[in-house]
Amino acid sequence: MNYQVISRKYRPQNFDEIIGQEHICTTLQNALKNGRIAHAYLFTGSRGIGKTSTARILAKTLNCLDPQQLNPCNVCQNCVEITSSRSMDVIEIDGASNRGIDQVRELRENVKYPPSNSKYRIFIIDEVHMLTREAFNALLKTLEEPPPQVVFIFATTEPLKVPPTIISRCQRYDFHRIQIKEIVNQLKKIVISENISISDDILALLAKKSDGALRDAESLLEQVISFSSGSVTLSVIQRLLGLTDYEYYFNIGNLVFNHDLNSLMKAAEEVFNNGLNIGEFLIGLSEHFRNLLITAIAKTPDELDLPESHKTRYTEEASKWSINDLMRLIKLVGEAQIGLKTTLNQRTHLEFTLLCLGTMEKTVTIQDILHSLENRPSLGYSTPKSTKPVDLFSAKPVASAPDSKLLKYKVEEKASPQYSTSPDKPATPSEQTTTEPLSLEKIREQWETIVLKIEENNQTLGNFLRFTSPVKLNGNILDIGLTEEQESSRKLFTSRFHVIEKVLMDFFRKPIKIRCVRLELPDQPTVPEKKAIDEMTATAVDLFDGEIIIT
Numbered sequence: 001m002n003y004q005v006i007s008r009k010y011r012p013q014n015f016d017e018i019i020g021q022e023h024i025c026t027t028l029q030n031a032l033k034n035g036r037i038a039h040a041y042l043f044t045g046s047r048g049i050g051k052t053s054t055a056r057i058l059a060k061t062l063n064c065l066d067p068q069q070l071n072p073c074n075v076c077q078n079c080v081e082i083t084s085s086r087s088m089d090v091i092e093i094d095g096a097s098n099r100g101i102d103q104v105r106e107l108r109e110n111v112k113y114p115p116s117n118s119k120y121r122i123f124i125i126d127e128v129h130m131l132t133r134e135a136f137n138a139l140l141k142t143l144e145e146p147p148p149q150v151v152f153i154f155a156t157t158e159p160l161k162v163p164p165t166i167i168s169r170c171q172r173y174d175f176h177r178i179q180i181k182e183i184v185n186q187l188k189k190i191v192i193s194e195n196i197s198i199s200d201d202i203l204a205l206l207a208k209k210s211d212g213a214l215r216d217a218e219s220l221l222e223q224v225i226s227f228s229s230g231s232v233t234l235s236v237i238q239r240l241l242g243l244t245d246y247e248y249y250f251n252i253g254n255l256v257f258n259h260d261l262n263s264l265m266k267a268a269e270e271v272f273n274n275g276l277n278i279g280e281f282l283i284g285l286s287e288h289f290r291n292l293l294i295t296a297i298a299k300t301p302d303e304l305d306l307p308e309s310h311k312t313r314y315t316e317e318a319s320k321w322s323i324n325d326l327m328r329l330i331k332l333v334g335e336a337q338i339g340l341k342t343t344l345n346q347r348t349h350l351e352f353t354l355l356c357l358g359t360m361e362k363t364v365t366i367q368d369i370l371h372s373l374e375n376r377p378s379l380g381y382s383t384p385k386s387t388k389p390v391d392l393f394s395a396k397p398v399a400s401a402p403d404s405k406l407l408k409y410k411v412e413e414k415a416s417p418q419y420s421t422s423p424d425k426p427a428t429p430s431e432q433t434t435t436e437p438l439s440l441e442k443i444r445e446q447w448e449t450i451v452l453k454i455e456e457n458n459q460t461l462g463n464f465l466r467f468t469s470p471v472k473l474n475g476n477i478l479d480i481g482l483t484e485e486q487e488s489s490r491k492l493f494t495s496r497f498h499v500i501e502k503v504l505m506d507f508f509r510k511p512i513k514i515r516c517v518r519l520e521l522p523d524q525p526t527v528p529e530k531k532a533i534d535e536m537t538a539t540a541v542d543l544f545d546g547e548i549i550i551t
Contacts, residue, residue: 007218010190012053013083014071015061019186019214020178021050027173028058029070037062037120038171040143040152042128044159045175048213051155054175055124056082058153059090063118078118089118095127095156101134108142111150120151128154129161136163143169177212180204180305186214187221196225198232204307205243208284242276246310249288250317256329256357257320264354272347279340282353286333292318293326324363332356438510440473446507453503461496471517478504478512481519490516 012018015025024043031037041058043051060072060082072079081087093107107123115121125131131139143152143166154170156162187203198221206224210217220241228236237243255263271281295301295318301311336353343349443450447470455462465480472479482490497514504512 005219006190006194006222007215010186010193010218012050012057013074015054015057016071018050018054018057020182021054021175024054024173024175028054032061032070037151039146039150040170041154042159042162042167042170042172043153043155043175044172045157046177046211046213047157048210048215049175049178050214051175052124052126055153055155056090059120059122059124059151062120062122062151063087063089063115087118089115089120090122090124092124092126095125095130099131099135101132101138104131104135104138108138111142111147114147114149119149121147121149122151122153124153124155126155127157128166129156129158133163136166140165140169178214179212180207181307183207183210183212183214183217184307187217190218190221194225196232198224199234200307200309201245201247202232202234202237204310205237205241205245209241209243238274238276242274242280244271244276244281244284246288246313249284250313252285252354253288253292253317256354256360259358261355261358264358265351268347268351268354271350278346278350279337281350282333282337282340286330286337289326289329289333292321293323293330296321296323296326322363325360328360328363329357332360438473438508438512440470443470443473443478443504443508450500450503450507453506454499458496458499461493461499464493465500471519476510476512477515479515479517481517483519 015029018025041055043055045051057072060074060079061067061070063078063082064072065076065078066073074080074083078087078089082090085092091110093103111121111123113121146152152170154162154166159167159172184200184203184207187198187206188200191198191203202224203221206217206220209220224232224237224240227240234245238245252264252267255267271278291301291304291306291314294303295314301314301318304311304314306314333353336349336356340346340349451462451465454465468480468482470478471481482493494516500514501512504510504514
């Protein structure tokens with residue numbers, strides 16, 4: 001007997017042997033049990049997942065002379081003829097090569113004849129979406145009112161190309177991609193039957209490469225067995241199929257986690273020198289980080305379509321990763337996949353991608369930044385208990401105002417247009433409404449009351465002023481100190497000077513102008529402080545994919 005390839009030799013012959021489509025098999029068997037046989041079925045799904053095999057099994061069960069528990073017996077004349085494609089009552093048509101209106105007209109003529117030695121005359125049309133529009137129109141009337149002994153079974157990988165008028169006249173069954181663990185179990189049965197020793201890790205690689213198609217996995221297994229002459233090793237798989245095992249991705253992930261740039265460059269060189277497909281390598285790397293992300297979110301790898309041995313490893317590795325970091329890594333790898341399509345130097349592109357992953361800093365959330373700011377040493381800062389520090393008009397917490405006695409202050413060179421640029425120029429007599437001298441101490445004594453008055457009309461401005469402090473009075477110009485954290489709201493603050501000046505006029509009956517000054521902590525270098533804030537800001541911008549706008 002001539003040799004049969006694995007995909008044909010181990011093709012399912014009854015509903016119980018179909019892998020991963022239990023929902024469809026159960027429905028069809030219940031229909032057979034209750035005698036509810038439709039005149040047309042539409043099987044949809046990706047390649048190699050059992051559509052045509054299910055169609056043949058359904059045809060055999062309908063015409064079997066001795067069905068066994070809603071399965072074909074596979075030994076009667078009708079079953080044998082259908083299995084070997086010799087049955088006169090079960091006709092298989094390739095929609096890609098018989099797509100014209102003439103072929104459909106011939107089919108319509110054949111429909112008129114009753115079955116020769118079977119109960120039903122069954123027409124299986126594979127890749128039915130390849131029929132022309134005219135062919136579909138010619139088939140429509142027959143499909144709507146077929147003879148009672150005729151059953152149509154259509155199979156297609158692209159149901160969207162099938163006209164809705166055809167779909168509406170069929171019972172539609174959507175076939176699912178087969179899970180990796182189910183493919184691995186089937187491959188194990190095959191290698192045991194073939195007396196070949198292959199590890200589960202290698203079978204998992206073949207199942208992963210097949211992308212949910214059992215037929216593809218069986219073809220890959222056939223190729224590996226033929227190449228290795230019975231001794232299948234991981235190096236053989238990598239050299240023959242260009243596949244990368246899970247352990248390799250775990251190693252890459254650890255190098256990224258540890259920021260080991262030198263080893264990442266060597267890994268890129270290894271991928272390139274081994275002839276691995278860079279596109280498939282990036283897909284596998286993305287899936288690896290996705291598996292870590294799902295495990296980190298769900299706190300369990302049960303949702304992963306992986307063998308149990310790999311699930312255990314993902315549980316161990318996911319514990320050290322943060323969810324935000326994994327999301328950013330997946331985004332970077334996705335961008336690398338898009339860029340790979342247009343790059344002229346794939347090796348450099350791969351090296352750059354791995355370096356980007358390795359140099360990515362750990363994610364710092366906004367909550368972490370705010371928490372660190374709120375818990376910094378106060379150095380004389382006094383925060384009112386009744387109000388939480390907020391940044392002007394943004395509701396962002398800021399450090400509270402320092403005691404001006406403990407601080408130096410620096411006057412900015414650019415003064416607000418609402419007050420004189422000369423800090424030492426006293427108010428003219430015509431501007432003063434009383435002769436009582438006004439001092440900084442008197443303003444400080446009334447400052448809380450002034451802030452409360454401002455809050456009555458502008459609560460946000462009042463909240464902001466609670467964490468400022470009058471630091472100097474030069475004639476009729478009052479300097480209000482802003483901490484470095486409050487500098488981001490300087491522009492909005494200066495635009496509200498007139499509100500403060502009006503309240504000051506009501507309190508002291510003197511025209512007082514407001515000016516902003518920057519407070520500096522004594523004996524504290526400001527450059528490192530600024531750098532730290534800039535780093536946190538950059539991290540926040542990176543996290544939210546934003547940009548810094550200077551106003």
